[in-house]
Amino acid sequence: MPPSSPKATMHDVSRLAGVSKMTVSRVLADPDLVSESTRNRVMKAIEQLSYVPDRVAGSLSSRRTNFITAILPTLTNSNFADTAQGLAEAMRPADYQLLIGYTMYRLEEEERIIRAMLARRPDAIVVAGTTHTKAANEMMLRAGIPIVEIWDTPEHPIDHAVGFSNYEVGRAAALHLLALGHRRIGALGSRMDSDAKDLRGESRLAGFTSVLREAGLSDELVIRAGQAPVSYDHGALTLGILLEQAPEVEAVFAVSDISAVGALMECHRRGIKVPGDLSLMGFGDFDIARQCVPAITTIRIDAEQIGRRTGELLLQVLDRSSARECAPAAAVNVGFELVTRGTTAPAAKPR
Amino acid sequence: MPPSSPKATMHDVSRLAGVSKMTVSRVLADPDLVSESTRNRVMKAIEQLSYVPDRVAGSLSSRRTNFITAILPTLTNSNFADTAQGLAEAMRPADYQLLIGYTMYRLEEEERIIRAMLARRPDAIVVAGTTHTKAANEMMLRAGIPIVEIWDTPEHPIDHAVGFSNYEVGRAAALHLLALGHRRIGALGSRMDSDAKDLRGESRLAGFTSVLREAGLSDELVIRAGQAPVSYDHGALTLGILLEQAPEVEAVFAVSDISAVGALMECHRRGIKVPGDLSLMGFGDFDIARQCVPAITTIRIDAEQIGRRTGELLLQVLDRSSARECAPAAAVNVGFELVTRGTTAPAAKPR
DNA sequence: CTGAAAGCGCTTACAG
DNA sequence: CTGAAAGCGCTTACAG
Numbered sequence: 131m132p133p134s135s136p137k138a139t140m141h142d143v144s145r146l147a148g149v150s151k152m153t154v155s156r157v158l159a160d161p162d163l164v165s166e167s168t169r170n171r172v173m174k175a176i177e178q179l180s181y182v183p184d185r186v187a188g189s190l191s192s193r194r195t196n197f198i199t200a201i202l203p204t205l206t207n208s209n210f211a212d213t214a215q216g217l218a219e220a221m222r223p224a225d226y227q228l229l230i231g232y233t234m235y236r237l238e239e240e241e242r243i244i245r246a247m248l249a250r251r252p253d254a255i256v257v258a259g260t261t262h263t264k265a266a267n268e269m270m271l272r273a274g275i276p277i278v279e280i281w282d283t284p285e286h287p288i289d290h291a292v293g294f295s296n297y298e299v300g301r302a303a304a305l306h307l308l309a310l311g312h313r314r315i316g317a318l319g320s321r322m323d324s325d326a327k328d329l330r331g332e333s334r335l336a337g338f339t340s341v342l343r344e345a346g347l348s349d350e351l352v353i354r355a356g357q358a359p360v361s362y363d364h365g366a367l368t369l370g371i372l373l374e375q376a377p378e379v380e381a382v383f384a385v386s387d388i389s390a391v392g393a394l395m396e397c398h399r400r401g402i403k404v405p406g407d408l409s410l411m412g413f414g415d416f417d418i419a420r421q422c423v424p425a426i427t428t429i430r431i432d433a434e435q436i437g438r439r440t441g442e443l444l445l446q447v448l449d450r451s452s453a454r455e456c457a458p459a460a461a462v463n464v465g466f467e468l469v470t471r472g473t474t475a476p477a478a479k480p481r
Numbered sequence: 482m483p484p485s486s487p488k489a490t491m492h493d494v495s496r497l498a499g500v501s502k503m504t505v506s507r508v509l510a511d512p513d514l515v516s517e518s519t520r521n522r523v524m525k526a527i528e529q530l531s532y533v534p535d536r537v538a539g540s541l542s543s544r545r546t547n548f549i550t551a552i553l554p555t556l557t558n559s560n561f562a563d564t565a566q567g568l569a570e571a572m573r574p575a576d577y578q579l580l581i582g583y584t585m586y587r588l589e590e591e592e593r594i595i596r597a598m599l600a601r602r603p604d605a606i607v608v609a610g611t612t613h614t615k616a617a618n619e620m621m622l623r624a625g626i627p628i629v630e631i632w633d634t635p636e637h638p639i640d641h642a643v644g645f646s647n648y649e650v651g652r653a654a655a656l657h658l659l660a661l662g663h664r665r666i667g668a669l670g671s672r673m674d675s676d677a678k679d680l681r682g683e684s685r686l687a688g689f690t691s692v693l694r695e696a697g698l699s700d701e702l703v704i705r706a707g708q709a710p711v712s713y714d715h716g717a718l719t720l721g722i723l724l725e726q727a728p729e730v731e732a733v734f735a736v737s738d739i740s741a742v743g744a745l746m747e748c749h750r751r752g753i754k755v756p757g758d759l760s761l762m763g764f765g766d767f768d769i770a771r772q773c774v775p776a777i778t779t780i781r782i783d784a785e786q787i788g789r790r791t792g793e794l795l796l797q798v799l800d801r802s803s804a805r806e807c808a809p810a811a812a813v814n815v816g817f818e819l820v821t822r823g824t825t826a827p828a829a830k831p832r
Numbered sequence: 833c834t835g836a837a838a839g840c841g842c843t844t845a846c847a848g
Numbered sequence: 849c850t851g852a853a854a855g856c857g858c859t860t861a862c863a864g
Contacts, residue, residue, distance in 0.1 A: 140841065149851085150850070150852080152843085153850060153851075155843065159843085163850095164850085165850090168850085183600055184541075184600065185842090186537060186540045186541045186546060186602050186841080187841035187843085187856090189537045189842085190538050190840090190843090192842080192843055206562045211557045214556065215557060230579065232566065246576070250578065251535060251537050272531065361768060362768050363768070366772065392772055395772045395774050398774040417713050423749040490856095490858085491857065492858095500835085501835045501836075502858080503859085504834060507833095507834085510859085514833075515834085534858080535858065537856090538856070538857035538859085539857080539859070540840095540858085541841065541859090542839080542840055542857075543858080544859090
């Protein structure tokens, strides 16, 4: 450990500058309230002592930590990292610090994290998803701070929400494949019988399935295998399962571009032509989906924007002046967009 | 905002349980010190009031926050997210919370973040890289807490270090391509004349170049273009520049698998055979490199392990009992491994 | 095994 | 424009 020099306190600064602690505090918080000469003297003392204000003490005193808790499933191989970055970016000018927790798609872990985070007294909680354990729901309701559920459109929001309808994403995907004339249509998702559940992926599958049913098609080619979070391997694996079950499948929707890329690579390895033999589409508009050869048809959502919009919403809600009154709960739908690229094509023989 | 119920304090709990605050504190911190009957009464009161201890107050009082600051270039399209996850995982049992900052590969931003983070009084700082601004170096030296520089092997470490030699990685890459019989060898890196600098990528290029020189080869095919952080687009772009400059190039090393994948896709689009026309290798052993067709030869580093090892080291150093004495600074080299896969092959006509 | 006192380093709310 | 007092909710260090 490097040599520890005793940390200067506000008291030390005030003595050196010949003022009270309050004046030092004011110079830091609201410099205009202090006369120029005093301010300069205090600044000099701060500089001289390399004084760094202790925000732990400040937080206790002011009952505001400027911490925002962000609870996300994972940061690897997902666009939640973009959401986190967007949120951090939006909150930075106001000097908020993110407290990130990973649930690994486990609701019990989410509950544990919420409990632990509340002890840090965050000024707000951002949480991915709209389904939580009973205890988690209650803790958030009682917390007395703004809550933002993101990445979906909750039916019964706890408070605010910023996201899009995963169900509608699934429907849009199925409608696209149907419109191309495909009839033997499958999908690739992850297991729902494990502790780790991708609930939003499941919503997309549900929307997808609903369209298949309405079109009088079977949903038996909707594969749920492999554990969340999905991966390139997941796509390769589940495509293999699908092909074994139905070699004649014409079109496939993967719940994530990551899976779609894995499936595409598996097709390359097996000599299956995409498109032609198989139409393939994903979700998320990951960079890799755009760069793949062929580029993958996907449903674009702006993960960073979800973070940014959430940050802007919170900035507004947490603003001291407006915080007096309970701000009305906002529900922002950022929507999504079908991006047609090279992996989907009309069916060879439309019936 | 959900209805705010006034938060119970330790004082409330103590009154309800008919004990002193100290006893409540003990039940939470070291239950064995309290008699069973008292403990049960306190637990019941905690439950009844939904009491959540205030760690802001606890931190101020104990002079320990259980925060670890992790300063990383970016979390997107990189394996720093794995390092963060590994670190978080390792520290979780001891109830540490990560405070993550993104520098976007800018040293001035790193300095700003360090300054801001120090006000949060973290118990340790983990920072990617070994080059910092003068002010940043001084702040870390004076902070009086353990510092761990990760992802490289510093010549003059501030304190602890956990990483591998990027320079040696570059050398290993060049030696591999030379051993295959290639002579017209290039590399793909990012610009060094911008604010955002990938210094570790540059170290890899430096090692790579040193081998080329030793072999009597030119380093004019070492391309530095595009801004850090690298991306799939970066790989496609820089490969295009390289091909324009030297259509006869035989082998290429990209400073990141992400770039290598982008370059590979660009080759697919241009009808360049990999390997055959061009040997290609990357760095990092990203999932996508393994799944690509063909799979990309790379230099494997275990990003998650860097995080885990760092966490274990910190747990040891931060241990109360040993913290008395200054723990000797540790320098852990986690090494790396060349993984030969499908994108590199012997030169067609070895000279 | 339990508790009373002091204090961590700030900010709030007044007062002048 | 500046300051004295009180207090935020815990833990430390004693004492018994």
